[in-house]
Amino acid sequence: MTRDEILDLAKQLINGDRNDDYGEASKNFDDIAQIWGVVLNRPVTRKEVALCMAGVKMARLAKSPDHDDSWVDLCGYAALGGEF
Numbered sequence: 001m002t003r004d005e006i007l008d009l010a011k012q013l014i015n016g017d018r019n020d021d022y023g024e025a026s027k028n029f030d031d032i033a034q035i036w037g038v039v040l041n042r043p044v045t046r047k048e049v050a051l052c053m054a055g056v057k058m059a060r061l062a063k064s065p066d067h068d069d070s071w072v073d074l075c076g077y078a079a080l081g082g083e084f
Contacts, residue, residue, distance in 0.1 A: 006071055007075055025080050057074040
């Protein structure tokens with residue numbers, strides 16, 4: 001995939017079907033942060049959720065660097081984290 005294809009697909013995903021499935025990203029990440037906060041016994045922010053999810057994608061890419069979906073998802077998490 002080209003960089004433009006990766007970015008375009010990430011944009012489609014974070015603004016499209018996933019919103020329909022999971023609701024607005026900011027609310028969804030707040031919900032995730034609340035659950036993680038209980039597990040970690042400390043407050044967690046939606047930006048930290050975006051960072052941790054990006055970390056998951058980076059760990060996966062370290063094992064499978066040719067997996068295009070993980071590159072796309074990484075871009076999506078970075079965009080959402082930047083917006084938050």
